[in-house]
Amino acid sequence: MPLEKTFIRRNKMATQTKVNGINVVAGNGLGPRTRILSLSKTAITTTAIADLNSVVAALAQGGTPGTDDAVTITAVDHTSAGVAHVAVQGTGVLTPGANYLGVTGVTAALVADFDQNPA
Numbered sequence: 001m002p003l004e005k006t007f008i009r010r011n012k013m014a015t016q017t018k019v020n021g022i023n024v025v026a027g028n029g030l031g032p033r034t035r036i037l038s039l040s041k042t043a044i045t046t047t048a049i050a051d052l053n054s055v056v057a058a059l060a061q062g063g064t065p066g067t068d069d070a071v072t073i074t075a076v077d078h079t080s081a082g083v084a085h086v087a088v089q090g091t092g093v094l095t096p097g098a099n100y101l102g103v104t105g106v107t108a109a110l111v112a113d114f115d116q117n118p119a
Helices: 003-010 046-061
Strands: 033-040 072-078 083-089 107-115
Touching: 033 046, 046 072, 046 083
Parallel strands: none
Antiparallel strands: 033 083, 033 107, 072 083
16 A cells, blocks of 8 residues: 555544533633733833733722622733733623723723633
């Protein structure tokens, strides 16, 4: 048998695996809900870094229940372009906007929402 046919025969596509008797469905693998927020300020300076750190701490602590609930911070990335991205996990409510969580000059926007259990 030629080598090519043997190779093709041995490398078949994976089949869907059942878990507890149920077909596996697409999911994000990141938990029930993971959101990416952008936090922007005019320029990332020493003061702006402190402001962004204040927002990250406030996200973890939570603000007004039902408006800005506490979430778990899973990653933070910032650039010198005046924008930081924060990955948060949790199903609580977040309300992005200007002067986010009381930090003057920081604007939050929802970039992505990976919801494993969408309504």
